[in-house]
Amino acid sequence: xxxxxxxxxxxxxxxxxxxxxxxxxxxxxxxxAVASAVLTLVVLVALSGRLFIGDRAQRQDLRAxxxxxxxxxxxxxxxxxxxxxxxxxxxxxxxxGTTLSVAVPAVLCSLVIGSALGLWAGYHGGVRESVTMxxxxxxxxxxxxxxxxxxxxxxxxxxxxxxxxxxVTRVPVYLRTARAESAELRSRLFVDAARTxxxxxxxxxxxxxxxxxxxTLLTVATLDFCFVMLTESSLSFLGIGIQPPDVSWGLMVAQxxxxxxxxxxxxxxxxxxxxxxxxxxxxxxxWARLATDPAQRWRLTLxxxxxxxxxxxxxxxx
Amino acid sequence: xxxxxxxxxxxxxxxxxxxxxxVFFLAxxxxxxxxxxxxxxxxxxxxxxxxxxxxxxxxxxxxxxxYLTGAVQLDFGTSLRTxxxxxxxxxxxxxxxxxxxxxxxxxxxxxxxxxxxxxxxxPGSAIDRIAGLLSMTAASIPDFWFAIVGVLVFGVxxxxxxxxxxxxxxxxxILPVATLLIRPFxxxxxxxxxxxxxxxxxxxxxxxxxxGADARRVVFGHxxxxxxxxxxxxxxxxxxALVNGAVIVETIFGWPGIGKLMIDSILQRDFAVLQAAVxxxxxxxxxLNILVDVCHALLDPRVRQAVPA
Numbered sequence: 001x002x003x004x005x006x007x008x009x010x011x012x013x014x015x016x017x018x019x020x021x022x023x024x025x026x027x028x029x030x031x032x033a034v035a036s037a038v039l040t041l042v043v044l045v046a047l048s049g050r051l052f053i054g055d056r057a058q059r060q061d062l063r064a065x066x067x068x069x070x071x072x073x074x075x076x077x078x079x080x081x082x083x084x085x086x087x088x089x090x091x092x093x094x095x096x097g098t099t100l101s102v103a104v105p106a107v108l109c110s111l112v113i114g115s116a117l118g119l120w121a122g123y124h125g126g127v128r129e130s131v132t133m134x135x136x137x138x139x140x141x142x143x144x145x146x147x148x149x150x151x152x153x154x155x156x157x158x159x160x161x162x163x164x165x166x167x168v169t170r171v172p173v174y175l176r177t178a179r180a181e182s183a184e185l186r187s188r189l190f191v192d193a194a195r196t197x198x199x200x201x202x203x204x205x206x207x208x209x210x211x212x213x214x215x216t217l218l219t220v221a222t223l224d225f226c227f228v229m230l231t232e233s234s235l236s237f238l239g240i241g242i243q244p245p246d247v248s249w250g251l252m253v254a255q256x257x258x259x260x261x262x263x264x265x266x267x268x269x270x271x272x273x274x275x276x277x278x279x280x281x282x283x284x285x286x287w288a289r290l291a292t293d294p295a296q297r298w299r300l301t302l303x304x305x306x307x308x309x310x311x312x313x314x315x316x317x318x
Numbered sequence: 319x320x321x322x323x324x325x326x327x328x329x330x331x332x333x334x335x336x337x338x339x340x341v342f343f344l345a346x347x348x349x350x351x352x353x354x355x356x357x358x359x360x361x362x363x364x365x366x367x368x369x370x371x372x373x374x375x376x377x378x379x380x381x382x383x384x385y386l387t388g389a390v391q392l393d394f395g396t397s398l399r400t401x402x403x404x405x406x407x408x409x410x411x412x413x414x415x416x417x418x419x420x421x422x423x424x425x426x427x428x429x430x431x432x433x434x435x436x437x438x439x440x441p442g443s444a445i446d447r448i449a450g451l452l453s454m455t456a457a458s459i460p461d462f463w464f465a466i467v468g469v470l471v472f473g474v475x476x477x478x479x480x481x482x483x484x485x486x487x488x489x490x491x492i493l494p495v496a497t498l499l500i501r502p503f504x505x506x507x508x509x510x511x512x513x514x515x516x517x518x519x520x521x522x523x524x525x526x527x528x529x530g531a532d533a534r535r536v537v538f539g540h541x542x543x544x545x546x547x548x549x550x551x552x553x554x555x556x557x558x559a560l561v562n563g564a565v566i567v568e569t570i571f572g573w574p575g576i577g578k579l580m581i582d583s584i585l586q587r588d589f590a591v592l593q594a595a596v597x598x599x600x601x602x603x604x605x606l607n608i609l610v611d612v613c614h615a616l617l618d619p620r621v622r623q624a625v626p627a
């Protein structure tokens with residue numbers, strides 16, 4: 001009874017283990033490191049490539065029509081030319097800019113709108129929740145291609161409109177994720193505590209709920225980036241996306257399709273660019289899912305040989 | 319089970335209604351079909367006659383009334399393009415899409431269950447890493463690109479498979495199904511693997527093992543049943559995407575399915591056919607979602623008891 005519990009002094013408690021630096025975690029996973037290098041390269045090319053190529057992506061040279069990839073014609077002949085003699089390399093670089101300038105704003109818009117609405121709906125529950133979820137259901141059950149075609153017919157198929165359509169059709173994805181997580185968090189103790197102290201719900205959502213949901217949302221966004229990129233290229237391929245003289249990777253595949261038998265490189269190379277970018281984003285998303293989850297992060301700190309093997313105890317492996 | 323079903327049907331009927339109404343208004347926003355179907359030299363009288371004959375003169379509420387009353391009686395009007403009843407055209411096209419979607423999903427689900435379980439059995443093993451990279455790549459390949467590269471390699475260069483059309487033996491199915499298959503397969507392998515890793519480290523699996531159940535029984539008898547719920551949800555969403563129009567595949571390979579019919583109807587302002595097609599796919603998706611939920615309830619007693627709001 002008389003023993004007083006001594007408050008632990010600062011010297012006794014070991015310092016809390018710091019979460020490992022993210023670039024160290026990235027270095028441990030070779031595949032994720034390669035993926036992030038590829039993505040960085042794509043972003044750099046998209047941002048600054050146009051400064052280097054000048055008007056090369058549009059410059060026609062009919063004498064150089066349908067040249068196969070070779071080392072004989074300088075940097076711009078490296079990946080061959082299309083039927084008008086335009087350099088495929090220069091067009092790939094130009095298209096990287098267009099493709100990312102559509103995909104990134106679309107993902108950001110749907111991420112912000114969807115998450116904000118979802119967190120709000122999930123936190124408050126009740127009528128607000130069910131109305132928001134029904135709206136999401138309606139958007140999801142609508143043939144999104146139909147919306148795209150209609151909007152692009154009514155308004156012109158400009159990059160701005162494509163961003164808008166992609167953003168609207170992807171909002172439900174974030175909305176559902178954010179709602180589910182925030183509905184689960186609203187009854188947690190620390191949220192209750194904040195509410196007891198009279199914190200306005202807007203601030204609770206921003207300071208207490210959002211930080212926990214954010215890693216999941218960012219992972220979903222990385223995956224969705226692939227989906228948006230693929231949709232943009234499909235729309236461009238069908239002729240209702242990016243319009244010439246602008247060029248995107250999907251449009252390049254469409255333009256190269258009729259020369260498939262004679263000049264495979266026009267249609268195949270932009271597809272390779274799409275695949276490399278989307279696969280990298282997927283790999284990075286898978287890595288981010290592990291790295292942002294405190295319960296799973298330790299897997300990445302293990303040496304390669306032992307990683308993951310502990311998920312199923314070794315004695316169970318025959 | 320019955321109250322569960324009733325609630326589920328009511329709550330998904332609302333989106334269905336919105337889709338039916340939405341397509342009516344969206345279609346009319348694409349423009350006036352009169353300009354497309356009559357020559358530029360048509361006189362104003364001819365234009366007026368055409369409009370009146372097709373019912374485009376009526377006010378929008380009247381047109382909507384005709385559409386809704388017709389739909390209830392399963393009469394969707396006639397196609398502007400072909401003069402056939404819209405319902406006939408849609409019912410001719412739908413089985414093609416359904417067959418494609420059915421075969422694709424059957425292969426994708428069974429393949430993914432097998433590969434995903436193998437990968438999850440030893441996380442971090444060579445099989446797991448290969449399956450991981452393979453599935454990520456499969457989920458990220460643009461289908462139109464895969465299709466035309468497939469045509470280039472197998473149709474043109476090797477001359478093994480037909481490049482388009484539906485006539486012929488089983489070989490006409492290979493390229494379209496392969497194109498449709500890659501994305502669902504890749505996505506599903508990842509989902510199966512993820513939820514199997516979780517299930518295989520659960521206590522009931524340890525108990526099953528300690529009681530001496532062999533590996534096949536543990537994986538397929540105990541773990542898979544509990545791991546299959548998220549797989550079902552994702553597979554449902556992927557099937558919805560397929561039913562909603564394998565437009566790209568149907569266009570490239572020349573299959574007369576519902577996706578191609580829809581996009582042609584939009585481009586030709588063939589409102590009657592478009593409305594009928596969207597209504598049919600919306601009802602199918604509605605039924606599909608209910609079916610997925612019923613499967614959930616059958617597999618998981620907790621879902622049966624907790625009636626969703």
